[in-house]
Amino acid sequence: MSVQDLVARAQKWSNEQPWRLFGSQISILVRNEVRRNLFTRRRIGIYLLALVPSLMILIDDIFGRYNIDAAQIEDKTQVLAVIIQLYYFRLGIFFACMAIFTWLFRGEMVERTLHYQFLVPVRREVLVVGKFLAGVVVAIALFETGVLACVFLTYGRFGSAGKSYVFDGPGLGQLGSYLLVTALACLGYGAVFLALSLLFKNPIVPGVLIMGWETIAPIFPSWAQRLSVTFYLKHLCPVNLPVSGPLAIFTVVAEPVSAWIAVLGLLCLTIAILALSCFLIHRMEITYTAE
Amino acid sequence: MTPDARRIIFENVSKFYGEVLGVNKVSFSLESGITSLVGPNGSGKTTLMNLLTGLIRPSQGAVYVLGLTPRHPIEFFRQVGYCTQFDSFPPGTTGYDFIYWPLRLHGFAHDQAAKLTNEALERAGMAQVAKRKVAGYSKGMRQRIRLAQAIAHHPSVLVLDEPLNGLDPMARAESIALFEAIAKQGMHVIISSHILEEVDRISDRVVLMSSGYVVAEGQIREVRREVRDHPMQILVRCSNAARLAAAAFELDHVVEAKILNDGQGVLVRTRDAEQFYLLLNKIVSRGLVEVDAVAPADDDVNSIYQYLIGSDGGPA
Numbered sequence: 001m002s003v004q005d006l007v008a009r010a011q012k013w014s015n016e017q018p019w020r021l022f023g024s025q026i027s028i029l030v031r032n033e034v035r036r037n038l039f040t041r042r043r044i045g046i047y048l049l050a051l052v053p054s055l056m057i058l059i060d061d062i063f064g065r066y067n068i069d070a071a072q073i074e075d076k077t078q079v080l081a082v083i084i085q086l087y088y089f090r091l092g093i094f095f096a097c098m099a100i101f102t103w104l105f106r107g108e109m110v111e112r113t114l115h116y117q118f119l120v121p122v123r124r125e126v127l128v129v130g131k132f133l134a135g136v137v138v139a140i141a142l143f144e145t146g147v148l149a150c151v152f153l154t155y156g157r158f159g160s161a162g163k164s165y166v167f168d169g170p171g172l173g174q175l176g177s178y179l180l181v182t183a184l185a186c187l188g189y190g191a192v193f194l195a196l197s198l199l200f201k202n203p204i205v206p207g208v209l210i211m212g213w214e215t216i217a218p219i220f221p222s223w224a225q226r227l228s229v230t231f232y233l234k235h236l237c238p239v240n241l242p243v244s245g246p247l248a249i250f251t252v253v254a255e256p257v258s259a260w261i262a263v264l265g266l267l268c269l270t271i272a273i274l275a276l277s278c279f280l281i282h283r284m285e286i287t288y289t290a291e
Numbered sequence: 292m293t294p295d296a297r298r299i300i301f302e303n304v305s306k307f308y309g310e311v312l313g314v315n316k317v318s319f320s321l322e323s324g325i326t327s328l329v330g331p332n333g334s335g336k337t338t339l340m341n342l343l344t345g346l347i348r349p350s351q352g353a354v355y356v357l358g359l360t361p362r363h364p365i366e367f368f369r370q371v372g373y374c375t376q377f378d379s380f381p382p383g384t385t386g387y388d389f390i391y392w393p394l395r396l397h398g399f400a401h402d403q404a405a406k407l408t409n410e411a412l413e414r415a416g417m418a419q420v421a422k423r424k425v426a427g428y429s430k431g432m433r434q435r436i437r438l439a440q441a442i443a444h445h446p447s448v449l450v451l452d453e454p455l456n457g458l459d460p461m462a463r464a465e466s467i468a469l470f471e472a473i474a475k476q477g478m479h480v481i482i483s484s485h486i487l488e489e490v491d492r493i494s495d496r497v498v499l500m501s502s503g504y505v506v507a508e509g510q511i512r513e514v515r516r517e518v519r520d521h522p523m524q525i526l527v528r529c530s531n532a533a534r535l536a537a538a539a540f541e542l543d544h545v546v547e548a549k550i551l552n553d554g555q556g557v558l559v560r561t562r563d564a565e566q567f568y569l570l571l572n573k574i575v576s577r578g579l580v581e582v583d584a585v586a587p588a589d590d591d592v593n594s595i596y597q598y599l600i601g602s603d604g605g606p607a
Contacts, residue, residue, distance in 0.1 A: 003410060006403050007445050011369060014398035021365075021398050028395050036381065112379035115346055119375075120396045121368040286346040287308065288377065 025122050029130025030137060037100060038138045046099055049092045050142040053083045054149035061157045070161035080154045081239035084147060084178050089185050089233050093143055097189035098207045100139055102197040104131040115286045125278040132194055132274060139186035147182050151175050177238040184236070184266045188229035191273035198280035222254040232266040294355035298322055299343065299448065299479055304352035306338055312503045313338040319498060319508045325474045327490035328483040330500030336483040337376060340452050344373045356448055369397065372441035376452040378433060380425045386412070386436045387421040390443050397444050411443035416465060430457035438466065448479040455484060467493055522546045522560040524588035525567060530581045532557045538574055542566065558588060
């Protein structure tokens, strides 16, 4: 087959089946972005954010190995809830998503390689979705590994009692909830930071403002709380943490939402922000000297 | 009005970066063949190319490439290949991957993309080093791998921003031959350069730019006509050069008539070449001088460039 026939055949295929073309393009973008974002020394900071709690639990396991009592399982479950809900959902995933998702486009601007993405027959919306999914894959792979390691190390030290708690008790359900919430947190924060990177040349300052909003959102009315990612995450967590600290006295207890509404609410928020990113990407120009 | 599906059209295009002018009120229409954008650094050549390929959007006006715009990237970038001047590459990429993966994004299956990749690497003379990482390439190799990527999908419009920069003489000659071969297939090839001798030899037409404005556009001879006010140099190799110089001086439009050092000819600068040629015919028919050769001495881009831009056209 001649080269001209090859070109004509590929063009015919993509004209006749545009959705298959989009799917193929997204899978290629995800593959390339994951390689670029996951397996690189530049991501060591994010590996640490994901795995530091596991290391701390491991150290605690090593030093506390002579003082193991099955009665501690409930206490350790509470400690695990603090680690996951306060560290991972408020800090670790937040900052990792800031690093991963703001770099997807802004990083390519800094490295002066974004024009290659804009000079191929790929709709810019497809580019946004492909890069976003790649970021999600990277963030979920790192943080779900971190959460799994935390659960394994927390209950593994208790031997058969720990095994029984996980497989015959509430442990497995809690793990499932944490994994779901981790994935949703990566989606929600990821979409937010992707949009910020398209809106601002330096998304760090607005990122800090978002963090402030996520922290103080509980003192606002119920409807306003629904505009924060943590509102939905909180309602999906299997273990309730009591509100403490100075903000506790101002906290407005929002009407609880069902798990389905929380999941759908977060997915709708993510899709809305992604739609905004798709709009913003059309305004983007390659002006490296202005960066 | 439906844009012409065979031409590249700039309709009153302006681009401002804030208050800084990129290009201003650019209008022209290009047919297939090799078109050179010529101008000093900062004259707006790259801005024009980035506008053409949609990397930036015009502040005013519209650009059509074969009737398409970058707002429809799937159709547009099947037709357009752009070898930019940005000397940067995705980290860790090899020469092969640099060409292969964009082809996959075009919709080519693995074996088709591999075939096109190998063909592009062969055409750019990069097949031997394709598996090496681009980070280890020389400047000339990086230039050629970008060229290979731009031509790999067989576009109808090839846009090349300073494509000969960093190439050794051999690679330069090969690249020029490649551009000419592509243009002969009926494609549009748009080249920017400040190395005037090179584009002069291979161009079907030129667009001369200065400070964001198109100062002349067309075939080299047409451009020359556009600047009729500027004296044209004509070299006449002949016997009795002094006689010819004296006769030429009697014409109002002749600015200068200089006898060559060897005394075997005259270099005439005139504002009306046609009138001078008539005079020459008369003198020859009377047998006053014997003419060996007559040739425009400055009918190339470099001299037009000097007239128009007041520069010698060397690298700025």
